Amino acid sequence: MKLSIDETFYNIVQKDPELRKILVEFGFKPMKHDLQFSTVGKVVTIRKGLNHLDKDLDSINGWLEESGSTHIFVDETKQETDEVTTESKTLGALIKRLHEGENPSDVKKDFQEHFGSVHASEIVAMEQELVKDGMPIGEIQRLCDIHADVFNGSIEAIHASMNDIDIPGHPVHVLKAENKALTDLLETLDKTLRAYVNGADDSIKFGILMQVNELFDIEKHYKRKEECFFPLLEKHGFTAPPQVMWGVDDEIRSDLAAFHKSVSEQSASEVYERFIALRKRIEDMIFKEEMILLPMIIDVVTEDDWLKVAHDSKEIGYCLVSPTQEWIPVRKSFYDRVKDDLSVRDNSLHFKVGTLRFEELEAVLNLLPIDITFVDKNDTFKYFNQTKDRLFFRSQAQIGRQVQHCHPPKSLDIVEGILRDFKSGEKDEESFWIEIKGKLIYISYYAVRDQFGAYMGTLEVSQDIKPYQAISGQKRLRD
Secondary structure, three states: OOEOOOOOOHHHHHHHHHHHHHHHOOOOOHOHHHHHHHHHHHHOOOOHHHHHHHHHHHHHHHHHHHOOOOOOEEEEHHHHHHHHHHHHHHHHHHHHHOOOOOHHHHHHHHHHOOOOOOHHHHHHHHHHHHHHOOHHHHHHHHHHHHHHOOOOOEEEEOOOOHHHHHHHHHHHHHHHHHHHHHHHHHHHHHHHHHHHHHOOOOHHHHHHHHHHHHHHHHHHHHHHHHHHHHHHHHHHHHHHHHHHHHHHHHHHHHHHHHHHHHHHHOHHHHHHHHHHHHHHHHHHHHHHHHHHHHHHHHHOOHHHHHHHHHHHHHHOOOOOOOOOOOOOOOOOOHHHHHHHHHHHHHEEEEEEOOOHHHHHHHHHHHHOOEEEEEEEEEOOEEOOOOOOOOOOOOOHHHOOEEEEHHHHHHHHHHHHHHHHHHHHHOOOOEEOOOOOOOEEEEEEEEEEEEEOOOOEEEEEEEEEEEEHHHOOOOOOOOO
């Protein structure tokens, strides 16, 4: 039976109670306690649990097989990506027929038969396929007008009847979705803490800390508001509200840090008291954002301003939930957006030695047989490559998080120690190796420095060296 890794531990066990013992032995040890199971278990998904355990999908499925279970966990988001890729190949074939001079009416007929409508993600994937197959980017840009005529009225980029701010991906929609996710998390955390106050043993602290680590995602929410939304207010003459809100945001940050520390140092009742105060401040800010901030700017901010906010938001990252699609304004031709995207792909990056187009560089990084992760000088998780067989799970939602909040509490001291040594200049690299399911994983950390030696961040490189240990003698090229 296939099980989604995005289901909660509790829901998974409801489908097969025997899975509880198997998963506890795998590493979900807090779930052996009934209180943890009935509270934290209803929140923590298998995906989040794997992330905290630094384990991947293959490792948990291997454990299920060894335990005699007939179940298998699947990543449905990856399956959806594969489906989009398959459809994009069909769409790309239709575009090629236009390119080769076939009658647009015939192509349009086949298009309607296969698709009926096209989503933005399919168009972007289609570009990738055409470029991969060797069609020059300039040629794709030239054909865009023909494409638009054939597919006119079929591009499902936006439902025109909807208000822009209600469309998934619009910065306003994203902000509200994050507020909903924050509200839900606060409610769950409240239930867990009340169980702790009512006599649960200290093992429940693990679940509390996991949820608090999730709550630290609020930093991305506030940072995006302060760096993207506040300038819009100031641009239209509203200077006081941003200053007041920013001050309160900083106080909430401070309260959250104190609350996190109190979980390990104070009694259950004291921890809960701190949480109640923190929850009220966060929920008050949610009210201010939606009832004061947004109404002030929705009617005066232009679509171009929102486009810039949407673009900058990707750099900062998202809080708890990520947009399900890219927002594309109703008034802007979709194929204009396609052309913009193609133009970016065609831009060259100039290094001290050589140049690469953005798309070439990304393809090279993703082709390397190693996991690469980069954390900047402020300990912000900025990048990971998408190599074919990743050893450790990474998610898009982690981008923009503090790296300390991407690791389980048990490994936090090690992470902090490595970063501290790199920043002080005491060390430039650190390596270790571990055995995981028949693989010998060699993990290296490198301090990234500029030409003057100033610390820029940390690069993590992981690879399975087991195959190399079996090498002997020599093998010449093309033997």
